[in-house]
Amino acid sequence: MLVLHEINEPHISHGQMRIKLKAISVNSGDARLRSLNVPGPFKLIMRLSMGWKRLKQPILGVAYAGVVEAITSDNRDFQIGDRVIGHLGLKTGTYSEKIVVDIDSIVSKMPNTLTYNDAAAIPFGGITAQYFLKKVSVNPNHQVMVYGAAGAVGSMAIQILKNQGYHSVTAVAKEHHHGFLQQLGADRTLDYRQNEFKQDTEQYDFIFDAVGKLPKEFKKTKLKANGKFLTVGGFDIVKEKKEDLEELLTWYRDGKLQAVIDSEFSFSEMVAAHQHLDTQTKRASIVVIL
Ligand SMILES: NC(=O)c1ccc[n+]([C@@H]2O[C@H](COP(=O)([O-])OP(=O)(O)OC[C@H]3O[C@@H](n4cnc5c(N)ncnc54)[C@H](OP(=O)(O)O)[C@@H]3O)[C@@H](O)[C@H]2O)c1
Structure with missing residues (x-):
């Protein structure tokens, strides 16, 4: 079930930055977490790692594009105002207006020609x-x-x-x-x-x-x-790597990779986005615009 909640703005600490999200993608992985639709033995493993009675991190979503709005002074890689693209991996949490990420997480500056919507369609797939x-x-x-x-x-x-x-x-x-x-x-x-x-x-x-x-x-x-x-349907779980995101962006810059968007929804249409996701008929990515 998807429920909308007001929460406090997340604060940054050493080695982190806060990103105002502009676009996110809604993926098959989100549907699996939402409905705990995983093969038998995975149910237990998932319950143990994500929380027994309720999710330790109740906010879904992994792939995002946004703009850096706060940063700690020790950071030399990013600046306030940078357009960034990233993947949160098992942490999840992009179904939010803002997220805090570690600077050394899977996050990169966006190529100038890449739009936020297209960017959000790249990292998960x-x-x-x-x-x-x-x-x-x-x-x-x-x-x-x-x-x-x-x-x-x-x-x-x-x-x-x-x-x-x-x-x-x-x-x-x-x-x-x-x-x-x-x-x-x-x-x-x-x-x-x-x-x-x-x-x-x-x-x-x-x-x-x-x-x-x-x-x-x-x-x-x-x-x-x-x-x-x-x-993708076995017991092998993806280990996301920043170098893989960087390589995808290099291909994009060289005109060798396209972002493909199936459909776009606003944040208030998140339930409709999931209903469409659940049909398992989408082409490439569903993007939600913030
Ligand atoms: N192991 C991991 O760590 C890992 C990581 C990420 C994703 N996954 C899994 O990977 C799977 C795919 O993810 P995704 O995000 O790419 O899914 P997706 O975009 O939601 O897949 C939708 C596509 O699946 C195709 N499809 C549905 N039933 C089919 C069938 N019986 N035979 C062939 N194609 C079929 C549909 O094409 P048609 O219209 O042609 O049917 C549709 O375009 C998901 O099950 C996801 O959980 C696993």
Whole structure:
């Protein structure tokens, strides 16, 4: 359940800065926390780490863009007025007007041409895709499939794989996403509901299941004998890294990465944003503007 509360303005201490948020994204991870919709053993782990009876940090949200409005004097990396983009990781808390972050957390200055709304759409899918894709040694000649390519993670994965130089990236998603996925760089597109996917004879060196829903039989039949399979749906939890955010921003500056926004909501429409999120049909990111 989502409830709106007034709280005191957060104060900064040594090594921190306060950011007035301008845009945030509403992600699949937020929905999982809100509804505790995680696989069996994770429920207990999540309860233990996030709070038994109620959440230690009741404010959801991880990905943000905003402007620095207060800073401690020991900080040489940022200044008041800097436009910044970041990811709070397990701490959460971006469903707020203002947040306090450690200067050495996952926060970077925004490229001048990046808008706040677009910025908010980058960190969640981008950093998650980076984490998983970096587990595989890049071989541009390998045949790669991204299953669930239209989501926040999948759409970033397509772009990252192309930036890594892969020649053949197949994006699997419903047909109405295919034009958009080709525009992001996908070399082939297949609809997972159709025979074109079921009967596709391509054998892949690497399959990235970006929604954790690839039916087991296809993992067996479509992966080469010594192929690599990675899924967001297993027990591997993303460890967010600032260097991954920096790399995404470098690609953005070089014109090699796009922020994709499915829809925009105002903060007062947060419930509607979650209702849309729960349909699991969104394309890339939902952004909430503050
Ligand atoms: N392990 C971790 O640490 C970690 C971190 C981040 C996210 N995740 C997980 O990663 C998953 C994806 O996250 P996300 O933010 O990218 O999700 P998302 O944006 O909400 O995913 C929505 C997309 O999923 C696709 N989809 C839904 N059902 C599908 C199916 N049966 N087969 C193929 N595609 C399907 C939809 O495309 P179509 O319209 O084509 O169906 C839609 O575009 C979530 O389950 C999330 O919890 C895990």
